[in-house]
Amino acid sequence: IERVFSGIQPTGNLHLGNYLGAIVNFVKMQETHNCLYCVVDLHAITVPPAVWGGPDELRRNIREVTAAFIASGIDPKKQIIFNQSQVAEHAELAWVLNCIARLGWLNRMTQFKEKAGKDRENVSVGLYDYPVLMASDILVYRATHVPVGEDQKQHVELTRDIAQKFNNDFSASIAAQGFGEAYFPLPEPVITGPATRVMSLRDGTKKMSKSDPSDYSRINLTDDADAIAQKIRKAKTDPEPLPSEEKGLEPRPEADNLVGIYAALAGKPKSEVLAEFGGAQFSGFKSNLVDLAVSKLAPLAAEMKRLSGDTAYVDSVLADGADRARVIAAETMTAVKDIMGMVRKK
Ligand code: TYM
Numbered sequence: 001i002e003r004v005f006s007g008i009q010p011t012g013n014l015h016l017g018n019y020l021g022a023i024v025n026f027v028k029m030q031e032t033h034n035c036l037y038c039v040v041d042l043h044a045i046t047v048p049p050a051v052w053g054g055p056d057e058l059r060r061n062i063r064e065v066t067a068a069f070i071a072s073g074i075d076p077k078k079q080i081i082f083n084q085s086q087v088a089e090h091a092e093l094a095w096v097l098n099c100i101a102r103l104g105w106l107n108r109m110t111q112f113k114e115k116a117g118k119d120r121e122n123v124s125v126g127l128y129d130y131p132v133l134m135a136s137d138i139l140v141y142r143a144t145h146v147p148v149g150e151d152q153k154q155h156v157e158l159t160r161d162i163a164q165k166f167n168n169d170f171s172a173s174i175a176a177q178g179f180g181e182a183y184f185p186l187p188e189p190v191i192t193g194p195a196t197r198v199m200s201l202r203d204g205t206k207k208m209s210k211s212d213p214s215d216y217s218r219i220n221l222t223d224d225a226d227a228i229a230q231k232i233r234k235a236k237t238d239p240e241p242l243p244s245e246e247k248g249l250e251p252r253p254e255a256d257n258l259v260g261i262y263a264a265l266a267g268k269p270k271s272e273v274l275a276e277f278g279g280a281q282f283s284g285f286k287s288n289l290v291d292l293a294v295s296k297l298a299p300l301a302a303e304m305k306r307l308s309g310d311t312a313y314v315d316s317v318l319a320d321g322a323d324r325a326r327v328i329a330a331e332t333m334t335a336v337k338d339i340m341g342m343v344r345k346k
Pocket residue numbers: 005006007008009010017018019020021022040043133134135137138146147148149150151152155195196197198199207208209
C-alpha cells in the first residue's frame with residue numbers, strides 16, 4: 001500500500017507557488033493514494049513569534065491553510081486533514097530521529113543556511129532541527145510518497161537517509177520483532193508538473209515566497225480578481241515576443257516563469273502553451289493569463305474566505321483528522337519502542 005504525506009506551514013500568505021507546486025498535486029494524488037495533509041504548526045514556530053505572528057495570527061493561519069486544502073478539492077472525509085500539534089507522536093518520533101541523524105547531515109541543509117543568514121548564534125535550535133521534525137512527519141506514517149515543490153527535495157532526501165540509518169542500525173531487532181528487512185520505507189519525493197519552482201513576479205531568479213516584502217512578487221491565494229489582474233499586468237518581462245519552443249525560454253527566467261504558471265493553471269505542458277502563444281507579445285499573453293488565473297483562483301479565494309469564517313466546521317475537520325492520524329502514528333511509535341528496546345505497558 002502506498003501512503004502520501006505532505007505538509008504546509010501556517011505562516012500566512014499562502015501563494016501561487018504553494019498551490020501549483022504542492023496543493024494541485026495533493027488534489028491529484030487523492031485519486032490513487034491514501035493521503036495525509038498536515039498543517040505543520042510546530043514547524044511554523046521555528047522562527048521568532050514576531051515573524052510567525054503570535055497566537056491570534058497562528059490560529060487564523062492554521063484555519064486558512066485548512067480552508068485552502070478543502071477549497072482546492074481535498075476531501076476531508078476520504079483523506080486525512082489535520083494540524084501537526086494535535087498528534088503528539090510527531091514530536092515524540094522526532095526525538096528518536098534526532099538521535100539517528102548526524103550533525104554533519106543537518107549542516108548541509110541549504111534551507112537552514114538561507115533562513116539562518118549571518119546571525120547563526122541567534123536562530124532557534126528548532127530552526128536547525130526543522131528537517132528532523134519533517135522526517136518524523138513523514139516516517140511516523142511510514143509514507144511512501146511526498147508531493148512537494150523543488151525546494152523541499154533536499155529535506156525528503158535527508159528523510160530517506162534517516163530512515164535508512166534507522167533500518168540499518170536496528171536491522172536485527174527489526175527482523176526479530178517480525179518487521180522483516182526494513183521498518184521504514186524510503187519515501188520518494190514527488191516533484192511534478194510545469195510549476196515545481198514558481199518564481200517571484202518581480203524577479204525571475206528569486207523563488208516566489210511568503211516572506212518577500214513586496215506583495216507584487218506573489219499572487220496570494222486570498223487575492224481577489226482585481227489584485228490578481230494587477231499583479232500579472234505589472235509582472236516583470238523582457239522585450240522579446242514569446243518563443244515557440246521550450247529551449248527559447250532557457251535564458252529568459254521571467255518568460256519561463258509566466259509560461260510555467262500558465263501551463264500549470266491550464267493543466268498542459270509548457271510546449272503546448274508555446275505552440276499556442278509562440279510569437280505573441282507579452283501584453284497579449286498576459287491578458288490571457290489574467291483570464292485563466294482569475295477563472296481558476298478567484299473561486300478558490302471566495303471558497304477559502306467562506307470556509308475560514310466557519311471556524312466550527314474547520315476545527316471539526318482538524319480534530320477528526322487528528323483522531324484518525326493518531327491511530328496510525330501511535331502504531332508506529334509502539335513499533336519503534338519495541339524495536340529499540342524501550343519497555344512499555346502491554
Ligand atoms: P512551506 O509551507 O514552506 O511550503 C509548502 C509547499 O509549497 C511548496 N512551495 C513551492 N513550490 C513551488 N514554487 C514555489 N515558489 C514554492 N514555495 C513553496 C513547498 O515546496 C512545499 O511543498 N518544509 C515544508 C513543510 C513540511 C513538509 C513536511 C512537507 C513540514 N513537514 C513533511 C512535506 C512533508 C515546507 O517548506 O512548507
